[in-house]
Amino acid sequence: MTFLEPLLLWGLPLISIPVIIHLMNRMRHKPKKWAAMEFLFMAKRSSTKISNLRNILILLCRCLVILFFILALARPLAGSFLGWSVTAPDTIYVLLDRSASMGSVTVGAEKNRLEKGIENIIEAAKSIPGTPQYVVIDSIDGKARSINDINLLKDELLFGLTHTQADITAMLNSALMYAIDNKTGNSEVWIVSDMQKTNWQPSSENWKKLMTQFNGLDQKMAFKVLSMGGESAENASIKIVENFRRNTPDGSEIQLTLEIRKSDAEAREIPVTFSVNEVESTKNFLVDGQSLTVQHTLLLEKSLNEESGFGLVSIPADGNLQDNEFHFAFEPAPELKASLAVKDSNRNEFLQIASAPAPEVFKQSSKSIKADSLNKKQLQDTSLLVIDGVEINEKSETAIKEFIEEGGNVLLFPSGRNGETYFNTVTLGETESVDQKSQYRLARWDEDLGPFVKSPSGESLPLKNIAVKQRQTASGKGQILANYEDGTGFLTRYNIGNGQLYYCSTLVDNNWSNLVRGSVLVPMLHRLQKEGAKRLSSIKETSCGDNTAIENAKRISNGPQTSAKQSAAAGVFQNEESLIVLNRPDNEDNFAYVEGEELQKLFGAVSLNLQEAVQREDDSFKTKLWTPLMIILFLFFLIEGWLTKRQKAVKDNALPETVL
Amino acid sequence: MKTKEFIDPELFARLSRLNLEAKNLMHGPFSGRHKSPNKGSSIEFAEYRKYVPGDDIRKIDWRIYARSDRYYVKEFEAETNLRCYIVLDCSGSMSFEGKDGSKFDFGRKIAASIGHVLTEQGDTVGLTAFNSRTFKQVPPRSSGKHLRSIYEILDVIKADGKTAIAKVLHDLAASIQKRALVVVISDFFHDVEPMLKALQHLAHNKHDVTLFHLIDEEEVKFDFNQPYSFVDLEGGSTMLADPTTIRNQYLQAFGGYLKTFKERALKMNMDYRLAMLNEGCEDLLAKFLMERIEGGK
Numbered sequence: 001m002t003f004l005e006p007l008l009l010w011g012l013p014l015i016s017i018p019v020i021i022h023l024m025n026r027m028r029h030k031p032k033k034w035a036a037m038e039f040l041f042m043a044k045r046s047s048t049k050i051s052n053l054r055n056i057l058i059l060l061c062r063c064l065v066i067l068f069f070i071l072a073l074a075r076p077l078a079g080s081f082l083g084w085s086v087t088a089p090d091t092i093y094v095l096l097d098r099s100a101s102m103g104s105v106t107v108g109a110e111k112n113r114l115e116k117g118i119e120n121i122i123e124a125a126k127s128i129p130g131t132p133q134y135v136v137i138d139s140i141d142g143k144a145r146s147i148n149d150i151n152l153l154k155d156e157l158l159f160g161l162t163h164t165q166a167d168i169t170a171m172l173n174s175a176l177m178y179a180i181d182n183k184t185g186n187s188e189v190w191i192v193s194d195m196q197k198t199n200w201q202p203s204s205e206n207w208k209k210l211m212t213q214f215n216g217l218d219q220k221m222a223f224k225v226l227s228m229g230g231e232s233a234e235n236a237s238i239k240i241v242e243n244f245r246r247n248t249p250d251g252s253e254i255q256l257t258l259e260i261r262k263s264d265a266e267a268r269e270i271p272v273t274f275s276v277n278e279v280e281s282t283k284n285f286l287v288d289g290q291s292l293t294v295q296h297t298l299l300l301e302k303s304l305n306e307e308s309g310f311g312l313v314s315i316p317a318d319g320n321l322q323d324n325e326f327h328f329a330f331e332p333a334p335e336l337k338a339s340l341a342v343k344d345s346n347r348n349e350f351l352q353i354a355s356a357p358a359p360e361v362f363k364q365s366s367k368s369i370k371a372d373s374l375n376k377k378q379l380q381d382t383s384l385l386v387i388d389g390v391e392i393n394e395k396s397e398t399a400i401k402e403f404i405e406e407g408g409n410v411l412l413f414p415s416g417r418n419g420e421t422y423f424n425t426v427t428l429g430e431t432e433s434v435d436q437k438s439q440y441r442l443a444r445w446d447e448d449l450g451p452f453v454k455s456p457s458g459e460s461l462p463l464k465n466i467a468v469k470q471r472q473t474a475s476g477k478g479q480i481l482a483n484y485e486d487g488t489g490f491l492t493r494y495n496i497g498n499g500q501l502y503y504c505s506t507l508v509d510n511n512w513s514n515l516v517r518g519s520v521l522v523p524m525l526h527r528l529q530k531e532g533a534k535r536l537s538s539i540k541e542t543s544c545g546d547n548t549a550i551e552n553a554k555r556i557s558n559g560p561q562t563s564a565k566q567s568a569a570a571g572v573f574q575n576e577e578s579l580i581v582l583n584r585p586d587n588e589d590n591f592a593y594v595e596g597e598e599l600q601k602l603f604g605a606v607s608l609n610l611q612e613a614v615q616r617e618d619d620s621f622k623t624k625l626w627t628p629l630m631i632i633l634f635l636f637f638l639i640e641g642w643l644t645k646r647q648k649a650v651k652d653n654a655l656p657e658t659v660l
Numbered sequence: 661m662k663t664k665e666f667i668d669p670e671l672f673a674r675l676s677r678l679n680l681e682a683k684n685l686m687h688g689p690f691s692g693r694h695k696s697p698n699k700g701s702s703i704e705f706a707e708y709r710k711y712v713p714g715d716d717i718r719k720i721d722w723r724i725y726a727r728s729d730r731y732y733v734k735e736f737e738a739e740t741n742l743r744c745y746i747v748l749d750c751s752g753s754m755s756f757e758g759k760d761g762s763k764f765d766f767g768r769k770i771a772a773s774i775g776h777v778l779t780e781q782g783d784t785v786g787l788t789a790f791n792s793r794t795f796k797q798v799p800p801r802s803s804g805k806h807l808r809s810i811y812e813i814l815d816v817i818k819a820d821g822k823t824a825i826a827k828v829l830h831d832l833a834a835s836i837q838k839r840a841l842v843v844v845i846s847d848f849f850h851d852v853e854p855m856l857k858a859l860q861h862l863a864h865n866k867h868d869v870t871l872f873h874l875i876d877e878e879e880v881k882f883d884f885n886q887p888y889s890f891v892d893l894e895g896g897s898t899m900l901a902d903p904t905t906i907r908n909q910y911l912q913a914f915g916g917y918l919k920t921f922k923e924r925a926l927k928m929n930m931d932y933r934l935a936m937l938n939e940g941c942e943d944l945l946a947k948f949l950m951e952r953i954e955g956g957k
Contacts, residue, residue: 029887029900035753035763035849036879036914037892040899043910051905 008074015070018062054643061640065633072629088130089222090185093175094121094150096138096159097193097228098568099166100544100588103322104194106230112320113228114161117192118153120226124190125150133184137174139166139199140545140565144178157560161322162568163584164545166199169206176213184219191225198587200594202602211604222607225599235319236262236270237589239326241293241449244530247333247363251302254330255456257449258313261291261589274298276311293448295456306332308539308579310557310572322584327557327572329539329579336529338366339382341374343389347508351386354508354518355525364529371396379403383532384525388413388507397423405497407535409528412503414472414512425494426476426503433470440468440506442490445482451491451502451524451531452482461520466490468513471505478503491524498535502528538578543585544570553580664815666768671942672776675949708732742783742841743800745832746771748814749846750791751823752894756847758876760937764819767845769941770872772814774843777949779807788832789813792822800840822894825850829858833865845872848921849894856924863928870931870948873921877938882910 034040102114109116125134136153137144140162153159168191175189193199214221242257260270267288274281276298285294298311310329317324338355342348348368356364369378371387374396379385385400387410392400401423404410412422414431421427434440442463445452452461463482473488480489481502494501506513508521515521542549545567553573560569573580594602711720711731724732748771754764771787778785784800787810796813798806825846832842842862848855848871862869884903891898903910918934925932935944 026887026900026902029889031898032884032888032890033756033893034890035756035847035876035893037890037894037897037899038849039910039913039917040890040901040906042913043906044899044901046909046913051908055902055905 005074008070011070011073012067015063015066017066018059022059054646058640058643061636061643064636065640068629068633068636072633076629088128089132089188091133091135091179091187092125092128093144093178093187093189094134094136094153095168095171095175095189095191095193096136096153097166097168097191097196097199098139098159098162098164099194099196099199100161100163100322100584101196101199101320102194102228103161104232104235104320107233109230109233112161113194114192117226117228118159121190121192122150122153135175135178135184137171137178139168139171140164140568141547142167142170142174144174162544162565163322163570163582163588164568165543165585165587166193166196168193168200169204169210172210172214173206176210176217179217179219179221186220187222189221189223191223192228193225194228195225195593195595195599196588196590197592197594198590200602202594202598207602208604211602211606214606215604223603229593232263233319234263235323236260236287236315237320237323238272238313238315239323239583239586239589240313240328243328243330244533245300245330245333246530247305247361248299249361250299252300252305252333254298254300254311254328256296256298256313256328257293257453258285258296259291259293260285260287260315262287263290263319265290270315272296273314274311275314276300277304277309294458295454297456308332310579310581312557323589325570326583327570327581329541329572329581331537331539331579333363334383334533334536335363335365335381336383336526336533337381338364338384338386338525338529339369339379340366340386341369341371341388341390341392342386344509347388350508350516351388351525354522355384355386355529357522364526374399376402379408381536382408383529383536384408385410386413386525387411389415391415392422401496404499404501407498407532409499409532410501411525411528412501413507414505416472418472423496423501425496425501426474426478426492429473429475431470431472440471440484440486442466442482443485443487445490450481450493451527452520453527455523461523463520465517466514466520468506470507470512473505474503500531540578540580542580542582544568544582545585546582549573549580550575550582552576664772664811665765666772666814667811668769668773668941671769671773671945674942675773675777675945676780708734742778743836743838744774744778744783744785744841744843745800745836746774746785746787746810747828747832747842747844747846748787748789748817749823749825749844749848750789750794750817750819751825751846751849752791752820752892753823753847753849754874755819755893756876756879758878758937760876762819763847763874763876763937766935766937766941767872767874768814770845770935770945771843772811773941773945775807775810778802779804785810787813788828789817790824790828791820792824793820794818795824795828823850826854826858829855830861833858833861833867836865836867839866839868841868841870843870843872845874847874852917852921852924856921856928859925859930860928863930868931869928870933871925872933872935872944873918874935874937875918877936879914880936882907882914 096114096118098114102117103112105112111119134147134150135144136147136159138159172189178184179187237260239259240256241259242255244255245252246255254276256274258272260272262270267286269284269286271282271284274283274296281298283296285292308329308331310327312325312327314325336356338352340348340351340355342351352366352368356366359365371390371392374392376399379399382403385403385408387400400410404423412426415428416431417428418430419427445463447454447460452463454460468484468490471484471488474492476492476494478489478492478494480492482490484490488505489503490505492503492505494503506515508515510516540549547565547567550567550573553575555566555571556574556579557572559571560566566573567582570583573582708721708724709732711733715733719733721732721734724730748767750764754762754767756763775785775787779802782802784802785807786798786800788795788797790796794817796817798810798813823846825844825848829844836842844859859869859871882903887900887902889898889900922932922934931948933944933948
């Protein structure tokens with residue numbers, strides 16, 4: 001049997017305390033002069049064996065209560081997973097989740113979940129009889145590696161934390177392939193994970209296939225999951241949701257949209273440090289609640305207008321160091337080019353001005369194009385295509401669809417033609433209007449992300465002032481970004497490939513709406529162009545673990561330079577063509593976990609032993625082994641209490657009044 | 661002179677307002693306040709009977725003769741004094757001492773008090789104090805001097821050794837010629853049957869037997885929480901026991917003994933009085949005297 005707190009076993013001699021007290025009581029008996037000795041002799045002669053047995057049982061119960069209390073405190077790891085295996089497996093597969101979320105520590109603990117998990121595994125391995133072969137499969141590349149010494153897991157360079165996410169099914173598949181190829185005999189698969197749902201993907205079809213294959217193996221495979229759960233210590237994370245560079249009259253600026261999340265809902269300021277070209281600046285952001293999406297602008301000197309670079313945003317160390325940094329890169333501000341396919345000349349003119357109000361300062365331009373002869377080349381450098389009223393032929397529709405699929409943005413206005421369908425995605429409905437005195441008003445819009453996001457200074461766009469007299473709603477599977485009071489969409493987004501199709505249900509026309517005022521239209525067009533310009537950027541942003549993205553690239557930000565798995569750590573890389581930014585995946589900020597029955601279902605009929613992590617302090621009482629130990633302890637308490645009560649009941653007896 | 665602990669003048673004074681009445685008819689050499697089985701001269705009319713030669717002619721009722729022309733003699737109840745034998749057990753078990761004092765002191769107080777009451781009312785009182793080693797006896801007399809000699813014996817005698825109650829009671833039963841009041845003060849921790857036979861001997865001789873059964877509260881409750889080495893007060897033998905484990909059995913045995921002894925004593929028409937030390941001597945004696953008076957009427 002293995003104990004996680006073996007030092008507490010030194011307390012085992014304490015179980016003799018009840019016996020010692022009993023003996024001491026017997027030894028420290030006082031002499032008592034007694035007259036009615038005859039009755040004492042009679043009593044002792046007739047004192048039943050049951051009475052003596054009861055006393056022995058009480059003593060035994062007291063000893064056992066202490067024994068189980070000490071055992072429970074020492075936290076024995078029972079069962080064939082980390083404890084008393086009778087027969088050793090031939091092979092033990094250790095599936096190590098090294099994802100970013102494993103870097104979090106539980107309340108009161110010093111070690112993070114991965115360190116604690118490895119510690120438990122090594123401790124458990126000590127109690128395994130024989131010398132099984134250890135095969136480690138970590139979450140970085142999912143490759144199976146045989147190791148001679150399980151202590152090798154302590155090597156942080158090889159098995160330390162990363163900024164990646166884990167794919168448990170891929171790791172299991174790797175174990176399966178290894179078992180088939182190497183015929184590893186009677187095996188156990190030990191999975192160390194924080195059970196993050198995005199890593200386990202319980203809805204994946206792979207699970208069923210995998211378990212069927214495991215069941216079909218000739219060799220016996222048993223699965224043991226060491227769930228590194230427990231309440232996390234106070235933690236905050238930061239990431240950049242959007243990053244855009246643009247020129248200004250004084251130089252250029254990088255507009256960063258930050259998302260700060262924290263585990264608690266209490267309002268507090270979190271200092272965010274921005275590092276660009278080794279220049280650091282810090283700003284405090286008040287996070288009231290569990291998350292905050294906020295914009296921040298970094299100003300760059302004019303001399304750097306044509307320079308590329310990279311930077312880092314970070315927050316102070318907390319419960320998980322792996323989510324405290326986020327890298328970004330920038331390049332010279334892209335030119336925002338809007339292409340307008342607008343039937344009405346007035347609206348065309350107005351939209352041209354609105355989409356490029358200051359072309360000299362902000363590198364913006366707009367041009368009119370004909371919709372009947374569009375080809376891919378014409379849209380090559382377009383950041384936003386505006387379609388208003390024109391009929392699109394099949395050839396143009398194909399070109400536009402390709403444009404969107406590659407990451408382009410299209411803003412579609414009503415055509416007035418009922419039932420017209422665009423890109424098999426959106427179908428226009430009937431045109432609706434209200435009388436002279438009435439108007440459609442907007443009720444809700446998304447201010448955190450998208451074209452209606454608040455300004456960097458925190459001001460909302462005046463969408464509440466939009467008054468619509470005519471509208472043509474559309475149907476399709478889109479996300480409404482702003483809606484009228486009756487719930488229908490004012491602006492709806494449809495994702496097509498890597499790009500987006502936006503449908504605005506009213507026209508930039510005084511007969512339709514007051515959008516011509518421009519206070520909403522201009523920033524909306526600008527933001528849609530910014531988003532559409534991303535596809536023109538040479539900077540590649542991807543998630544850690546993406547090895548192919550950094551082939552032939554060299555890390556230029558701080559970080560491990562020699563690691564064989566460069567992509568496992570976040571940072572900025574550069575190859576001959578571009579900058580590549582690797583950050584932890586969004587999935588690692590997801591706090592849903594696979595638990596209990598759901599986990600059992602994944603493994604189906606395959607033997608599964610779920611061992612909850614034995615963390616420090618509070619968490620230590622959550623281990624499953626506690627339950628039986630505490631039940632047994634409580635049981636002995638009850639028996640002792642019952643026996644003592646019976647003894648007391650005897651004591652409460654007295655001579656009846658009739659005798660006296 | 662040192663005041664003896666068992667002499668409580670205030671108690672004596674309070675008890676003196678009461679008398680100790682004999683329950684049975686008494687034979688006594690002197691006339692007194694207690695009924696005698698003999699007819700004698702007193703103011704209590706008993707019966708008429710025919711004159712037989714030899715009768716005192718002064719007892720002939722001449723009025724009856726005038727009416728019936730026959731000689732009738734008027735007989736009256738004889739009243740005699742009471743002879744009381746106080747039997748005090750001085751065995752080692754009587755030296756048992758609980759929180760309310762020792763049984764022996766309690767017993768001496770009962771003996772002294774009864775002696776005082778009887779002497780005050782002109783009856784005779786004697787004392788038999790005994791254990792296996794010592795036997796002190798003073799015959800019944802009625803005088804203050806005699807009472808003081810009883811007090812002297814009560815003062816010097818110690819509770820020690822084994823009891824010899826059965827033998828002493830048999831001897832006493834054999835030695836008392838006339839009906840008397842026998843007051844036995846003891847814890848009666850002896851084999852029950854021989855002891856009851858001895859008591860029966862006294863009852864058979866038509867003595868008015870009163871038993872003061874001295875028991876301490878500790879003996880009936882046996883409420884101890886720790887092991888004790890119980891030392892036999894009559895023999896010095898010891899027994900190590902945990903009272904919590906044998907309490908039930910002890911109480912069963914002790915309760916059975918008390919019940920049997922009481923029932924058998926009452927069956928022999930004896931005046932059985934359980935004397936709990938914690939209830940005090942005065943209440944016990946006052947109740948005893950009051951019930952005697954009420955029983956006498």
